[in-house]
Amino acid sequence: MSELLQTVLDSEERSDLRQFFSEIRHQDKKYLLRNDILMSYVEYCNKYQKSAEFYSGSHLGKLIYYTQEIILENGNLCLIIRQKIASQEFYRITEDLMVEVLTIQELLDVRDRFVNRYHPNEGDILELDFGPFYDYTPTIRDPKNIGKGVQYLNRYLSSKLFQDPRQWLESMFNFLQVHQYDGIQLLINGRIKSHQQLSDQIKRAIAFVGDRASEEPYENFKFDLQMMGFEPGWGNTAGRVQDTLSILDELIDSPDPQTLEAFISRIPMIFKIALVSSHGWFGQEGVLGRPDTGGQVVYILDQVKSLEKQLQEDTTLAGLDGMNVKPKVVILTRLIPNSDGTLCNQRLEKVYGTENAWILRVPLREFNPKLTQNWISRFELWPYLETFAIDAEKELLAELHGKPDLIIGNYSDGNLVAFLLSRRMKITQCNIAHALEKSKYLFSNLYWQDLEDKYHFSLQFTADLIAMNAANFVISSTYQEIVGTRDSVGQYESYKSFTMPDLYHVVSGVELFSPKFNVVPPGVNESYYFPYSRMEDRVPSDRERVEDLLFTLDDPVQAYGKLDDPSKRPIFSVARLDRIKNLTGLAECFGKSEALQEHCNLILIAGKLRVEESEDNEEKDEIVKLYSIIDQYNLHGKIRWLGVRLPKSASGEVYRVIADRHGIFVQPALFEAFGLTVLEAMISGLPTFATQFGGPLEIIQDKVNGFYINPTHLEETADKILEFVTKCEQNPNYWYEISTRGIDRVYSTYTWKIHTTRLLSLARIYGFWNFISKENREDLLRYLEALFYLIYRPRAQQLLEQHMHR
The missing domain is CATH 3.10.450.330 (Nuclear Transport Factor 2; Chain: A,)
Structure with missing residues (x-):
């Protein structure tokens, strides 16, 4: 007890x-x-x-x-x-x-009885238990180290491997032999025939390059190294080659986990990456802000640009430029024939600002063209994912001229497709969830049958279980995304045990102490989002247009509400209009505080202005609610609501224009998995108030470089904002202090350079350990396949049959 x-x-x-x-x-x-x-x-x-x-x-x-x-x-x-x-x-x-x-089984029965879904006379319910598959794999002991999986894995497996020097050297020798690019051998060739010879030749090569100028190009002496048994991949200059070989030499003579990670992170083993965002409306113009896409599209596009740049940099540093190596990154999404004037009906689209990153769109098979030729909600997409994966495999192989070295899933549907592709192509799988719906919708698993027609959670939660257990490693944006805080359950933790009454009981759905979990926060695109004070990088005409749009433009198509006094300090927020993002809650918070209205205006950029323009039921409800709040609290003249889709260059300037007027940014979500807009606002110089439920809790240090709010306590939130505004009026430097600290926080921790360097390092290290340990995951993968074919596929087929009659 x-x-x-x-x-x-x-x-x-x-x-x-x-x-x-x-x-x-x-x-x-x-x-x-x-x-x-x-x-x-x-x-x-x-x-x-x-x-x-x-x-x-x-x-x-x-x-x-x-x-x-x-x-x-x-x-x-x-x-x-x-x-x-x-x-x-x-x-x-x-x-x-x-x-x-x-026991957990007894508790799940209690929950079933609570919703009158317990039927003991009809036999036992299916129990899903992934626990035994983790019994023979290393697990972290201290909860503080959850999310630092690769560090633990390195220490654990290194200590085991290093205990047998002969096995260690043989394993490293075998690993170095397997690396190729388009059939061309990298790192070592057949002249080095054993691990002992490898050790000797490394010392010889170090002495050889050590006698050359540090900056001498690799091309000048590559044939000498080839005669010693070394192929391209060690470095682009004599100094870089010497450094890499010296790290390996130290690793062989006195191995330790830190040196191992430093060496593996330099190995050229990733050239082609596929990222999956299957539910579509994925493009660079005219699609941001569509239902289901906004934040994810921004995240992936920024990530891809940084990944490609980092792969190019790594390739150059490895000395592979002379081999005409061209890293390639492909975003795999669905092609939508009826694309509403966007490019979402084009098979291939180059990602702006890259040399070799592409959006590859694969159409859904035309089971019912009325549906498959149009956008389909993420809650309805499940019947099409298996055939999409089969078709996408062919397209990927053709586009990449071979298999990707790494596949990254995004969101529940993308992660399931990544699992199916990874299983078929035998490649490393990384999962990124962004947000797991189970923790967003209260009692969503308990009342799944009541919600099934609208949300199809039985498919979604099954897909989540499959993908998160199949992944070689999982990237989360924050620690609490995995296991929450002392007083809140994490998103992944919510999958540990739960019931889907009449369908199955999850006794152990995820091993939270597995070293597959790694916290790697995203960055912010510094080309578009930068401090308001960098006037030399701002375009005066853009600034004027944005100022007009935000404060004065009289255009009923784009804007609702005319400000009585545009000079008041602006409170600003931007998000799609849905219940979780809670912009209506912010409007009500503002409406309830007359003191706040005296000092500030409220400016919202939020989706559509009219119900008839929206295809999303939740957005329609929020549109109606927002108008109602404006009328109820008589906010006319104090609020401005913009229904616009802005390109990134303009959205960056929006934050800066608000900062010019010493405004503030409020992110009032009931739950926020990470909080990309929080980063965008902070790097722009806006003092930021953000929800304490989710990722912002780790981005912001309360009252140091921003502020936490509880969005369910409207009066308390209004009082916190008012307190800040009052302090700024009494001491104008206070606004600058919070602004500067926010900027510094982002640059020190949340850049895409930091993110992608870490992500590629993780991919290499997990790939190394999979090769060395030859971990047999076949039993787990077979179990997951059984879950897919016996639970997921039949339910997806039922949903498809419904779609066929629409």
């Missing part, structure tokens, strides 16, 4: 526990989440006049703090206690405080 629970039961607080549980039993709610529990505890302490010390310092107070859920069943309380990150305990407590430890 939990030591904390036992302490409460053995102390004088036992009577308070009994009384509090009695209060819980008499509530209308039968399923309480953490916020409900804390609010109930506040009410209990107020009702019985408990001291502040008792509320927060008592053992009972701590127990309540760590209790994530309470389910009432037949007078008993089922408690889910999460005293440690990534670890939960389950108990049933009776009215007389008898405690029974529950």
